[in-house]
Structures are given as C-alpha cells and as structure tokens.
Amino acid sequence: xxxxxxxxxxxxxxxxxxxxxxxxxxxxxxxxxxxxxxxxxxxxxxxxxxxxxxxxxxxxxxxxxxxxxxxxxxxxxxxxxxxxxxxxxxxxxxxxxxxxxxxxxxxxxxxxxxxxxxxxxxxxxxxxxxxxxxxxxxxxx
Amino acid sequence: xxxxxxxxxxxxxxxxxxxxxxxxxxxxxxxxxxxxxxxxxxxxxxxxxxxxxxxxxxxxxxxxxxxxxxxxxxxxxxxxxxxxxxxxxxxxxxxxxxxxxxxxxxxxxxxxxxxxxxxxxxxxxxxxxxxxxxxxxxxxx
DNA sequence: TGCATACTCTAGTAAGTCGATAGGGTAAAA
DNA sequence: TTTTACCCTATCGACTTACTAGAGTATGCA
Numbered sequence: 005x006x007x008x009x010x011x012x013x014x015x016x017x018x019x020x021x022x023x024x025x026x027x028x029x030x031x032x033x034x035x036x037x038x039x040x041x042x043x044x045x046x047x048x049x050x051x052x053x054x055x056x057x058x059x060x061x062x063x064x065x066x067x068x069x070x071x072x073x074x075x076x077x078x079x080x081x082x083x084x085x086x087x088x089x090x091x092x093x094x095x096x097x098x099x100x101x102x103x104x105x106x107x108x109x110x111x112x113x114x115x116x117x118x119x120x121x122x123x124x125x126x127x128x129x130x131x132x133x134x135x136x137x138x139x140x141x142x143x144x145x
Numbered sequence: 146x147x148x149x150x151x152x153x154x155x156x157x158x159x160x161x162x163x164x165x166x167x168x169x170x171x172x173x174x175x176x177x178x179x180x181x182x183x184x185x186x187x188x189x190x191x192x193x194x195x196x197x198x199x200x201x202x203x204x205x206x207x208x209x210x211x212x213x214x215x216x217x218x219x220x221x222x223x224x225x226x227x228x229x230x231x232x233x234x235x236x237x238x239x240x241x242x243x244x245x246x247x248x249x250x251x252x253x254x255x256x257x258x259x260x261x262x263x264x265x266x267x268x269x270x271x272x273x274x275x276x277x278x279x280x281x282x283x284x285x286x
Numbered sequence: 287t288g289c290a291t292a293c294t295c296t297a298g299t300a301a302g303t304c305g306a307t308a309g310g311g312t313a314a315a316a
Numbered sequence: 317t318t319t320t321a322c323c324c325t326a327t328c329g330a331c332t333t334a335c336t337a338g339a340g341t342a343t344g345c346a
Contacts, residue, residue, distance in 0.1 A: 006233040008333065011256055018255040030293075039247035044334055050295070063342030066293050079259065092147040106180035114159040114279035115152050118220065118270070125266045129259070138255035148305070171320070184307060191322070203321045204315025 010086040012040045013048045014138070017082060020058070021074035021139040028060070028067030048086070055085050074136035083130055090130065091123040098127075151227040153181045154189045155279070158223060161199070162215035162280040169201070169208030189227070196226050215277035224271055231271065232264040239268075 015038045020029060031049065035042040049068050052058045059071045070077075083090055084099060094102035095110055096119045103110075110116045156179045161170060172190060176183040190209050193199045200212045211218075224231055225240055235243035236251055237260045244251075251257045 005230070006256075006260070011234065014256050015254075039249075041334060060294060062294050064292050064344060066342075089146070093152065108180075115147075115155050118274055118279060119147065121274075122267055122270055125270060126263055129263055129266060133259055133262075138259060150305075182307065201321060202315080203313075205319050206316070207320050
C-alpha cells in the first residue's frame, strides 16, 4: 500500500509541474487545492527539498518550486525518495537490497522468483513515466 | 512492502505443493525447513484453511494439505487472501475499492492514473502464475 | 533603516495501526 | 493417552499520520 506521504508528495509535485511559470507556490495554496493537511505537507515538501527535488524561497512571495524540468523527473526517483524501495521484498530490491534472514538460497526461493518479475515490470513503468506525463490532464498513460 | 505473513504463507504453500502425495504435513516440519516461527505460521495456515485453500487433519499423522491442484491456484488468489489488495491505492483496487477522501475526481488524478497502470501489470503477472509455477525449482518464470 | 508580514523550517508528541511473537489451554484423531 | 491441530489473549516495538508551538529568515513598505 502506498503511504499517504507518497500520495500527497506526488500530488504536490504534479501541482507544481502544472504551474506554467516556475514561480514559487505557497504551501497553503497546495494544501487547499489538493486537500492535504498543511503541516503534514510541510514536512513532505521539506524532504523533497532536501533531496534536490524542490527549491524554496522564504518571505513574502515565497514558496516551493521545481528545480528541474518535469520531463526530466522519472517516477522512479520520486517513488524511491518518498516511498523507499519499489520492490515488494528487500531481496529483490536494486537500491535497498537486503538478504532475507530466513532464506538459505535466493536462486531457488519461490517468493524471490515472482517478486523479481513484479519489480521488473513496475520499475519499467515508473522509469518510463515522468512527472510531465502525470501532469497532463488529458492524455491517458 | 510484502508483509512477512504473505511471504511465509507463500513459502508454506509452495512447500505443500512440492509434496508429491497429498499427505498432511505438520506445522513443525514446515516451520523448521522454511525457518518460520511456528506460532506465526500457525495463524497463517489457519487463515488459509478458513478460506478454503488448505485442509487439516487433527491428531497423530495430522497436518495441513492443499485442497486443490497447485496448477489451479493462481497467485492472485493467494495474494488477495494473505496480503489483501494488490493495488497500491484503494481507489484503483478491483476487490477492495474505496474512494479517496481527498480526491475530488479520479479521472484527473495523477496518482490514480499511474497506479492503475501498475496494478494492471502486476495483476497480469499474478494471474498468469500459479502455485505450480512457483513450486518448480528448475524452471525460471 | 527598521518594523511588520509572510513564509519556511524544526522539534516534539500523541493516537492509532500493524507486525511479529509468546503463552496457555482445548478438542479431536489415532 | 499421546499427538497434533485449533483457539484466545496479550505484549512489545515500529511506523504512520497528524497536530501543536515556536524559531528563523527574507521581503516590502514606511
């Protein structure tokens, strides 16, 4: 299950991507239009900023803005940042690999086998989808 | 992330599927060979039994056994039973659908859009993979 | 220059849920 | 009478979500 953090984060990023100019958008604006608890959103945007996804401007007329072109932001990056591993099991994760304590041999593990396939498929989707794709309201994926 | 419940459940089912005859296998046997806490495994097998996946026999020579042919058990069934919804968001779930409280329109929701695609892909994999496929140690998926 | 405003940032915390495990006891089959 | 499935309860820790209060900082205006 996707955490609300990730869900809200994606929505906020899409909101920013839909902004035509790259002017800062205030947290309160995003919070209201996307129906997200303002304080919670605050912490989410903060992690996005710390990881080089967003820039921020303080003071009057301040807010958050995208640092890169939405076309250049694949969903893999967003997901790994907000949700963590894309794989359903650590033993098939690329970026968050961890050996299972209980499993003696990954090569013959049934769970490993199928989850590897699922990960490959999911990864490909996220890789080929950018923030710009999601921001387009008309085009279906 | 896959819960350990699901992971262990799949392992146990595969263990039973690999059994040539359909004789009952004791919990303790599965627990030892698969490195699963016996008590935890107990509760997992119980839910599998209650949902018509396994049969059980009490007393000496008792244990758990598969009720159906492994070829007839798609992973969708197993996943829904153990893990719950396959979709990452309730609003794109087939069997566990729930409308998002914050989202005014699913048709234009970016999260909905991409997660629908992920679900379709994952679902197809689980649908086309049976317990028999996982039980085969040699064939890769 | 300096004050007020409008923002981001930080920290702490509380409630709720979930995962995993442990203990003890009952019922049925051989 | 032994073996084994079955059932109930309780705990502990971790994580998620969300709220609260305030500190820090840039901007615009007088």
